Amino acid sequence: MSTGGSRERAEIHHEHRDVSGGWLRPSVFGAMDGLVSNFALIAGVAGGTDDTKVIALAGVAGLAAGAFSMAGGEYVSVASQRELALAEIDVERRELQRHPEAEEEELAGVYVAQGVEPALAAEVARQISRNPNKALEVHAQAELGVTPADLPSPKTAAVSSFLAFGVGALLPLLPYLLGVTDLVASAIVSCLALFGAGALVSRVTARSWWYSGLRQLVVGAAAAALTFGLGNLLGETAL
Template identity: 60%
Template sequence: MADLDVDHEHADVTGGWLRPAVFGAMDGLVSNAALIAGVAGGTRAATDSSSVVLAGFAGLAAGAFSMAVGEYTSVASQSEAAEFEVAKERREILANPVGETAELAAMLTDKGIEPETASEVAEQIHRDIDNAVAVHAMEEFGIDPDDLASPMVAALSSFAAFAVGAFVPVLPYLLGFGLAPAMVLTLLALFACGALVTRVTSRSWWYGGFRQMLLGLAAFVITYAVGLGVGAGLG
C-alpha cells in the first residue's frame, strides 16, 4: 500500500522579505564597493583614507534609506493595486453570481475537470463569498488576497540587508587595510550571497556565486576607471 503521508516544506517565496533582502544585500555590496573604488581611484587613496571611509558610510546610509523607501513604496503600490482588483472581483461576484459561477466552472473545465464536476465545485465554492473571491482572484490574476506582501517587511528587510552588505567593503579600511583587501572581501561576500540564493532557485551554487562575483568585479573595475579619469581631470 502506498504511503499517503506528505512530509515536505516549501520556502516562503511570497512573504515580501526574500526579494528585497537579497536585492538589498547584493546592491549594498556592489554599489558601496564600487563607490569606494571610484573614490579611491579618484583620490589615489591606496590605504586607510578618511575620504574613502566617509564616502563608504555616506553610501551606506543613503543607500539603505533609499532602498527602504523604494521597497516600501513599490510593495505598497503593488499590494494596493492587488486589493483594488480583489475588490473589483468581489463587486462582480455580488452583482452577477450566476455568471461568475459559470465563469469559474469554465476555468475549472479548462484545467481538465469534467464539466459536471466543475459546475458542482464552482457552486460549492460560491456558497461562501470570501472563498469565491479568493478562488477567482487566484485563477484570474494569480493573487491570494490573504497572502499579500507586507510593505513594512520589505522595507526593513531591504534596509538591513543593504546596510550589512554596504559595510563589508568599508570594514578593511577601518582595520587599516586598503582598496585591494576591501575588493577581495567584497567579492568573496558576493560569491557567498550568490551561492546562498541558489538554495531557493534551480541554479547550482557555484554558478550563482561566480555570476555575482564577476558582475561585481566588472562594476568595481569600471567605477575605479571612472574615478581615475575624473580625478585626473580635476587634478
C-alpha cells in the same frame, strides 16, 4: 490486492518554502545592491584619491543613502502593488455580490479549461460559491494570480531591504573602518562576499552554488573595475 503501500505513500507530505512573504526579493536584492554599489563607489573614489578619510566617508555616505533609499523605494513599490491588488480584489468582490450566477459559471469555465469535466466543474464551482470568502479567494487566485490574505507587506519589504543593504554595503567599507588604507583589502573582502552571497542565494534557487557565486562575483567585480577606472580618469583630469 493490499493498498497499505499506497496509503503510506499518500500520507507522505512535502513542504514548500515561503515564496510570497515579500521578504526574499528585497533581502537578496538589497544585500547584493549594497555590496556591489558600495564596493564600486569605494573603488571609484579610491581611483581618484589616496585620501583614506575621503574614501571612508564616501563609503559611509553610500551605505546610509543607499539603505534609506532602498527601504523607501521598496515600501512605496510594494505598497503600490498591494493597493492595486486590493483594488482589483474589490472589483471581484462586487461582481460576486452583483452577479453570483455569472461568476459561478466563469469559475466553472476555469476548471473546464484545466481539463475538468463540465458537470464536475459546475458542481465544484457551485460548492465553492456557497462560501463568499472562499469564492473570492478562488476567483482572485484564478483571475489575478493573488491570494487576498497573503499579499506582500510593505513594512516587511522595507525593513528587509534596509537591513540587507546595510550589511552588504558595510563589507567593502569595513577594512577602512578598521584602519586599513589599501583598496586591495576592501577588494578581497568584497570579492569573497560577492561569491559567498551568490552561493548562498543558490540555496533558494535551482542554480548550483558555484554558478551563482561566480555570476555575482563577475558582475560585482566588473562594476567596481569600471568605476575605479572612471574615478582614476577623472582624478587625473582634475589634477
